[in-house]
Amino acid sequence: MTLIPTLTETVSRARTDLRMGLPVVIGAALVAAVETLSPDRLALMRMLGPAHLAITSWRAETLKARVYDNDLSRIELPPEADLRWLRSIADPAGDLMTPMKGPLKSLRGGDAAAERAAIALAKSAQLLPAVLVVPVESSPEGLTRLSPGPALEQLATEAAMAPVAAARLPLLSAENSKLHIFRPNDGASEHYAVEIGQPSRDKPVLARLHSACFTGDVLGSLKCDCGPQLHAALGAMGTAGEGVLLYLNQEGRGIGLANKMRAYALQNQGFDTVEANHRLGFEDDERDFRIGAGILREMGFGSVRLMTNNPRKVAMLEGHGIAVAERVPLITPRNRHNTNYLDIKAQKSGHLL
Numbered sequence: 001m002t003l004i005p006t007l008t009e010t011v012s013r014a015r016t017d018l019r020m021g022l023p024v025v026i027g028a029a030l031v032a033a034v035e036t037l038s039p040d041r042l043a044l045m046r047m048l049g050p051a052h053l054a055i056t057s058w059r060a061e062t063l064k065a066r067v068y069d070n071d072l073s074r075i076e077l078p079p080e081a082d083l084r085w086l087r088s089i090a091d092p093a094g095d096l097m098t099p100m101k102g103p104l105k106s107l108r109g110g111d112a113a114a115e116r117a118a119i120a121l122a123k124s125a126q127l128l129p130a131v132l133v134v135p136v137e138s139s140p141e142g143l144t145r146l147s148p149g150p151a152l153e154q155l156a157t158e159a160a161m162a163p164v165a166a167a168r169l170p171l172l173s174a175e176n177s178k179l180h181i182f183r184p185n186d187g188a189s190e191h192y193a194v195e196i197g198q199p200s201r202d203k204p205v206l207a208r209l210h211s212a213c214f215t216g217d218v219l220g221s222l223k224c225d226c227g228p229q230l231h232a233a234l235g236a237m238g239t240a241g242e243g244v245l246l247y248l249n250q251e252g253r254g255i256g257l258a259n260k261m262r263a264y265a266l267q268n269q270g271f272d273t274v275e276a277n278h279r280l281g282f283e284d285d286e287r288d289f290r291i292g293a294g295i296l297r298e299m300g301f302g303s304v305r306l307m308t309n310n311p312r313k314v315a316m317l318e319g320h321g322i323a324v325a326e327r328v329p330l331i332t333p334r335n336r337h338n339t340n341y342l343d344i345k346a347q348k349s350g351h352l353l
């Protein structure tokens with residue numbers, strides 16, 4: 001152990017840098033997130049050499065740009081491109097008003113490892129997955145530096161979860177409850193576990209992995225089923241006298257609340273929940289379900305009766321050391337605002353509704 005930052009810590013720093021609009025050095029390139037880049041920093045970066053953009057293949061598909069690097073595209077920057085242009089490539093908000101941004105020229109050949117790591121880093125910072133890249137031989141002092149391969153590997157590694165604090169928390173649905181806080185070792189969000197009663201660690205526990213939904217859980221949004229699912233799950237555990245509900249801070253299926261609102265704005269333009277994610281450049285579901293498995297293991301649970309309609313959650317838990325003894329459906333009422341969303345989840349995401 002030294003006082004020098006580990007790779008995990010350096011990646012976490014780099015994530016914060018991108019959120020603040022600071023470039024980071026990945027391999028032999030200077031990269032910055034388009035979303036947070038200022039005009040001044042853009043000008044300074046462009047003085048260092050020819051720049052290009054990296055976007056995901058989903059975003060490239062919408063923009064009709066060629067994809068030569070599998071999951072991403074490197075787009076040449078036209079000389080006259082300003083920040084407005086960069087943002088129009090990154091953010092689909094204005095796509096319908098200004099559909100033609102091109103023709104876009106995709107770079108071909110060479111190596112896209114730095115771009116791939118930069119996009120993964122931007123996603124982990126819950127920023128739009130679009131980055132400005134300037135290949136450089138030497139880069140200014142003081143910037144966070146990463147090697148592409150190890151950075152990508154680190155971003156794909158399961159974070160270790162440490163229990164931080166726990167206390168009794170009587171709930172409307174179950175007076176005998178306790179709230180546990182878990183902190184990952186990668187500088188990302190904390191997650192919570194509500195333990196109801198004193199469930200045995202030796203038999204399958206009634207469990208729910210709930211992903212945060214500020215709009216549904218807190219505001220009572222009618223657009224999704226999250227709030228009613230949260231309360232139905234706690235209610236069922238209260239009635240049974242025991243259970244464990246993980247509240248995972250993976251808002252918007254892992255893209256964050258700002259991007260979820262971008263997705264909602266696209267849904268107002270007529271795209272469905274899956275199409276909206278893709279137009280933004282994301283996969284339809286960016287959540288890392290290993291987090292839930294890690295917390296259950298940390299709490300001593302090895303087997304669950306899982307309240308979910310999502311077969312992927314079952315498969316991911318099973319794949320990460322938690323036996324799913326039973327899937328318990330969690331069906332909540334439909335309304336005119338969420339019925340299309342629920343149909344799309346059933347048709348495109350395999351939910352059993």
Ligand SMILES: Nc1nc2c(ncn2[C@@H]2O[C@H](COP(=O)(O)OP(=O)(O)OP(=O)(O)O)[C@@H](O)[C@H]2O)c(=O)[nH]1
Pocket residue numbers: 209210211212213214224226229250251252253254255260263264273277307308309310313330351
């Ligand atoms: N990106 C995006 N996220 C959404 C949208 N609507 C709801 N969400 C998020 O979707 C997640 C729903 O999480 P869950 O209810 O735990 O998961 P699920 O995959 O629906 O599975 P089960 O509810 O267990 O059946 C939450 O993180 C919400 O914030 C949307 O239109 N776009």
Ligand SMILES: [Zn+2]
Pocket residue numbers: 213215216217224225226227
């Ligand atoms: Zn919701």
